[in-house]
Amino acid sequence: AYHNFSNLNVTLGVDGARGIGLFTIYDPPDGMPGISYTFWPQMAIDYTGEYHILSVEHGMGDIAVPMIYTHSQNNLESWESPQYVDTIGIQAYLVAASKFDSKVAVVYAKPRQNFDADFYNNDVVYIESPDGVNWDFDNKINITNYLDEDSIRCFNSLDAVYDPEGNLHIVWVTPFYNQNTFWASVDSCLLWHWSEETGTGLITDGLNLSNPGTWNKSISSCNISVDDVGTLYVTYCRFFDDDVSHGGFSNGEIYYTFSIDNGDFWFPDENITNSESNGCMPGDCDNDMQLSAADYVDNSLYLFYINDKDAGMFSSEEGSETSNPQMYFRYPLAVDVDEDGNPFVPGSFYLAPAYPNPFNANTTLSYDIENEGNVKLEIYNVAGQKVSTLVDDLHQPGHYTVNFDADNLSSGVYYARLISSENRMVRKLALLK
DSSP states (O other), X not given: OEEETTTTEEEEEEESSTTTOOEEEEOOOOOBTTBOOEEEEEEEEOTTSOEEEEEEESOOSSBOEEEEEEEEETTTTEEOOOEEEEEESSSOEEEXXXXXXXXXXXXXXXXXXXXXXXXXXXXXXXXXXXXXSOOOTTOOEESOOOOTXXXXXXXXXXXXXXXXXXXXXXXXXXXXXXXXTTEEEEEEEEEEEEETTTEEEEEEEEOSOOOOOTTOOSEEEEEEEXXXXXXXXXXXXXXXXXXXXXXXXXXXXEEEEEESSTTSOOOOOEESSOOOOTTBOTTSOOEEEEEEEOSBOSSEEEEEEEEESSSSSOTXXXXXOOOOOEEEEEEEOOSOBOTTSOBOOTTSSEEOOOBSXXXXXXXXXXXXXXXXXXXXXXXXXXXXXXXXEEEEEEEOSEEEEEEEEOTTSOSEEEEEEEEOSSOEEEEEEEEOO
């Protein structure tokens, strides 16, 4: 779905078959009384194969603009008349459609005032339909409800996905903000997760200096994905001040983290592009930014991003014009899952369930290694802190066991993480004293 300036409308192209390249062009409704036409479509395909499209009136800035919604009916034979959803002040909105059931949600950054709006002063709001057909657009669920005195706000980066249990998960980025002065931090920001089950929790912080260019912060372009057993994956761009272009703008890297317990606990993030190019001249930079991730994960993350060859966002103001590759990246995670949903290939890389579990002070962890290389087995608490490193050594292929002595730790939930150069695997532990 895209907007077409030649005839000022939202356009939908549907391929005849995957990869054929023969597109049938459709003309979804993109206006309604009082709204001449809209731009910037966001689209999702629901459980039944119908299309849902959000679009907004051209503009944004000091005055928030209308956002409208429509969905296809009868396999694109007709469209529902557009419905007004809300006004919006920044291009941070999407439709999330579950592949596991019929739920569909509209998720967006809602300006906290419609007039004299600025890009930074937003709450995170969603509206949910149980079947993708019946909507109550007056039933807006505000999950942040920021107060005037709060020091953070949602900016322009958010995403959402449904898990296999039908729960909606939302992630978003918040720079620091002062409502009295309309000041927002240039770089440092925080990355958040929300679901109805877990509430709001911090995934990771980007409390570091950087100069990522207009529209970006130290953490930008956040995405959330899920696999068929409910493991959540969050991907995003990170910017630092020790990897900058010759012009002084930060080069981005792509990071990911994951949660096996619906977002209560997130493992330490990992850099998966490692494309440092400090001091690079125009044409030689590796600035990975503007990331998008597929909603659903099988054995890999599926990513699409821009590899900007001169850091910054605006060529007219932040660097030189360069030809920038548009990158597709399949990042392998594992090749199968065991009965608990953990990555597993019989006879290869595997972390067995701890025994006993729950346990009092001591338990045994056993694991299998397929290839020679360095292996780590680490223990984390629910705050994301590493409390013990049980193994950090070169391993030959084979079966290993190790004792975990938790006598100096308090009762609670912990996570054992086995890491090699090629694989990751996690087990949940319960210490009961």
